[in-house]
Amino acid sequence: xxxxxxxxxxxxxxxxxxxxxxxxxxxxxxxxxxxxxxxxxxxxxxxxxxxxxxxxxxxxxxxxxxxxxxxxxxxxxxxxxxxxxxxxxxxxxxxxxxxxxxxxxxxxxxxxxxxxxxxxxxxxxxxxxxxxxxxxxxxxxxxxxxxxxxxxxxxxxxxxxxxxxxxxxxxxxxxxxxxxxxxxxxxxxxxxxxxxxxxxxxxxxxxxxxxxxxxx
Numbered sequence: 001x002x003x004x005x006x007x008x009x010x011x012x013x014x015x016x017x018x019x020x021x022x023x024x025x026x027x028x029x030x031x032x033x034x035x036x037x038x039x040x041x042x043x044x045x046x047x048x049x050x051x052x053x054x055x056x057x058x059x060x061x062x063x064x065x066x067x068x069x070x071x072x073x074x075x076x077x078x079x080x081x082x083x084x085x086x087x088x089x090x091x092x093x094x095x096x097x098x099x100x101x102x103x104x105x106x107x108x109x110x111x112x113x114x115x116x117x118x119x120x121x122x123x124x125x126x127x128x129x130x131x132x133x134x135x136x137x138x139x140x141x142x143x144x145x146x147x148x149x150x151x152x153x154x155x156x157x158x159x160x161x162x163x164x165x166x167x168x169x170x171x172x173x174x175x176x177x178x179x180x181x182x183x184x185x186x187x188x189x190x191x192x193x194x195x196x197x198x199x200x201x202x203x204x205x206x207x208x209x210x211x212x213x214x215x216x
Contacts, residue, residue, distance in 0.1 A: 014072055015213040022076040022120045023064045025085070026056040026128035026150060040136075048137040052187075055133045057082075059150055059191050063126070066195040070203070076120055084120065114164045117157030123216060124173075125160075128152040132179065135187045146187040148194050151177035154206060158215045174206045 033053045041047050052058065061078045068075045088111070092104050099107075113125050132149035153172035163170045178201075180193040206212060 014208060014210075016216055018072050018074045019124060019207075019213065019216070020074045020076070020122045021067070021124045021126060022081060022116065022122045023060045023067075023078075023126040023128075024081070024116065025060050026130050026152075028056045028130040028133070032130065032133060046138075046140065050135045050137070050187075051133060055130050055187075056128075058188065059130055059133065059148070059195075060126075060128060062188070062191045063128070063152070063195040063198065066192070066199045067202070070199075070207075072207075076122060081120070112160070112164055113155055113170065114157060114160040117155075117160060123157055123213075125155045125157060126152055127155065133187050133191065143184070145181060145183050146185055146190040147179065147181045148187055148190040149177070149179035150191075150194060151175065152198060154202075156212070156215070173212055174202070176201055176205075 032051045032055055035049075036051055036053060038049045038051075039046065040049055057078075064075045064078055067073055085108075088108060089104060092099070092107055096104070096107075113127070117125055128150055130148075130150045132147055135144060135146045137144040152175070154174040155170070155172050159173070160170055162168075176198055178194045178197045180190050180197065182190040182193060
């Protein structure tokens with residue numbers, strides 16, 4: 001698609017080359033990751049709730065699979081990213097053997113996004129937060145429904161590097177949040193629906209804006 005003028009200043013088009021993107025595992029609260037199974041409500045409203053401690057990684061992989069279908073994007077494969085993150089964890093473990101897993105996680109969370117961008121040699125980084133990801137099964141009438149709610153941020157690596165060098169705030173280029181529900185299906189299916197919705201919005205509102213790719 002060619003670049004067309006819209007208004008006086010805003011240009012719409014695609015990036016000039018394939019954009020390399022890393023989608024880091026999303027964060028999720030302990031109310032999700034530490035509670036894989038719960039019983040809530042009572043009587044006819046009693047229901048089982050199933051969640052996953054791996055929700056952050058799986059949700060990020062869901063978005064990655066959908067975005068990988070775009071021809072002008074190069075998504076870092078999830079297995080390459082997983083291996084890279086395991087190597088970072090192993091390096092910290094060797095350097096600080098007295099630290100707990102939680103302390104190692106805290107150290108990893110403090111790594112600047114610009115460092116990830118440089119190591120992975122990407123143009124953009126996507127981060128995210130999962131607010132809801134569960135399958136709820138009614139124990140009385142045997143119906144079930146899954147719901148997923150997550151938010152993403154898109155960061156430009158060059159902008160992150162400049163902010164780090166200048167000591168200025170890091171600001172994402174794009175933020176979006178979507179919630180979806182699926183009857184009689186898993187929360188993974190609901191996550192895929194969220195990912196498809198976010199991918200459509202990214203195509204419409206982010207990737208067609210040439211100002212996001214001036215540094216490529």
